[in-house]
Amino acid sequence: MRASNRRGLARFLPLDQLSMGRNSQVREAPKSVETREGGNRPMRVCILNEFFFPDMMGGTGMVLSDLARLLHDRHGVRVDVWTSGNSYRGGEESYPPFEDWNGIQIRRLRIRPVERSRTRERMVVNLWFALKVMLRLILRHPYDCVLVSTAPPSLPLAAWFLRKVFGIPYLYVIYDxxxxxxxxxxVASAQNRFVRIAKVLQRAWLKGAARVVAIGRCMRDHLVEQYGLEPDSVHVLEIGANPEAISPRPRDNAVRRRFAPEGGFLVVNSGNFARYHDFDAVLDAAKELRDKAPDVRFLLVGNGVKEQHVRERVRNERIDNVTVEQFLxxxxxxxxxxxxxxCLVTLEQGMVGLCVPSxxxxxxSAGRPTLAMMDERCEVARVIREEDCGEVVPPASASGLAETILRLRNEPERLSAMGANARRALEERFSYEAVAERLYRILALEARVPSVELPRAAL
Structure with missing residues (x-):
């Protein structure tokens, strides 16, 4: 499928991801800034990520696309992007080698798409992609700063090389x-030779970054403790969401009428069925509630490596209060x-500091309470406690999950209050505008913009 058919595919985004859109702009007059080279001109930033606009089917591609849009439109940053021409969901979908997205220059490199289950082959292809980016940047590097993410994990090699050879600083954004x-x-042993090599490279890339950006405080703590980073060099930048794209709506709608009985209680889990999400405890809780509270229904929407396992358990164990659906x-x-x-958000045990579900x-943003089953030190659990926007149960606690659902089912006023708190937290702390403002301030530390004050609390 060629790029001309992109708009049709855009209808089927992952359920935890919505973007600002092709023509969405919040344009203000570009700001001229003084850089390390002197004179007034826009800050020049290069973003490296495997996926980018208009392919909004991957979390990092969606987030960085919208942040790039805001950096350009609100802060006058000149943004260039180097990405792949492939689609996050695979297949034959491809994108042109160059695109000007309302002032953002997107350059795409062709790499062979590989299924996610073929781990070793993907490692080779990802390394080749990083090398291709590095070679292109050797010939074209007029940037004040490079922003590189962990998608794919080998991509920081290009930014690290650019700093070593040309002295261009890079921001290293850790998503995974x-x-x-x-x-x-x-999935891998700590004693595996390739794992040990990856650990050495990860340490070098982290140490080589001018700034490291973690998407949660738990991740920042892990980086400081396990990699010996200076606390002041690691900033927290939450993923955030677009409050205009996702806003509170009435509960009574076609989706609810389809999946929940009249007067029932609907528990929703949407997103990838990834290895780090705990579905077994969710299914165990559903079995416990099957006869005890038949009005409680679970709706699990998405796909991923655990999808088949979940479907088999639901079918074989006749957990008929659980519905599993593909992405809507x-x-x-x-x-x-x-x-x-x-809404459910779960993490397996041992995931503290290693990921933050977007x-x-x-x-x-939707103004719904979250029921989180994870370690209380995780970023999501910390925000829930701070904002009183949900409940937290220990990881792998099926009984705790079932008990909490039963209690909340009988506390509609409590649910409503937590939902209102959730929306307020998004608007005040986690909107894309607020996240982009913090990202601009971090970038300004490297571009040396004297007009930007950087209080510690803001970083």
Whole structure:
């Protein structure tokens, strides 16, 4: 499928991701800034990420696309992007080698798409992509700063090389911390030769970054403790959400009528069925409630490596109060969140500091309470306690999950209050505008913009 058919595919975004859109702008007059080279001109930033606009099907691609849009339109930053021409969901979808997205220059490199299950082959292809980016940047590097993410994990090699050879600083944004997460999930052994090499490279890339950006305080703490980073060099920048794209809506809608009985209680889990999400405890809780509270229904929407396992358990154990659905069309996503009485966010044990589920911020934006099953030290659990926008139960606690659902089912006023708190937290702390402002301030530390005051609390 060629790029001319992109708009059709855009209807089927993952359920925890919505973007600002092709023509969305919040343009203000570009700001001229003084850089290290002297004179007035826009700050020049290069973003490196495997996926980018208009492919909004991957979390990092969606988040960085919207942040780049705001950096350009509100802060006058000149943004260039180097990305792949592939689609996050794979297949034959491809994008042109160059695109001017309302002033943002996007350059795409062609790499062979590989299924996510083919881990070793993906490692080779990802390394080749990083090398291609590095070679292109050797010939074209008029930047004040490079922003590189962990998608794919080998991509920081290009930014690290650019700093070593040309002295261009880079911001290293950690979305998925490997190989730490693979080891914690027992996908790989800490003694494996490739894991040890990956650990050495990760340490070098982290140490070489001018600034490291973690998407949660738990992740910042892990980086400081496990990699010996200076606390002042690691900043926290939450993923956030777009409060205009996802806003509170009435609960009674077509999605709720389809999946919940009249007067029932609907528990929704949307997003990838990833290894780090705990679905077994959710299914165990559903079994416990099957006869005890038949009006409680679970709706699990998405796909991923655990999807088949979940479907087999539901079928074989006849857990008929659980419905498993593929991703819904994007236009139904906000209604899906609105239909929920409570939304689930789960993490396996041992995931503290290794990932922060992005769907949590969409739930906040929708004004729905979150039921989090994870370690209390995780970022999501900390925000829930700070903002009183949900409940937290220990990881792998099926009984605790079932008990909390039963209690909340009988506390509609409590649910309403937590939902209102969730929306307020998103608007005050986690809107894309607020996140982009903090990102601009961090970038300004490296571009040396004297007019930008950087209080510690803001970083």
């Amino acid at each position: 911390l490997e190989p730490d997460r693979a080891v914690a999930l027992q 069309p994007a236009e139904e996503y906000v209604d899906l969140l609105a239909a929920a009485d409570v 769907k949590f911020y969409s739930i906040l």
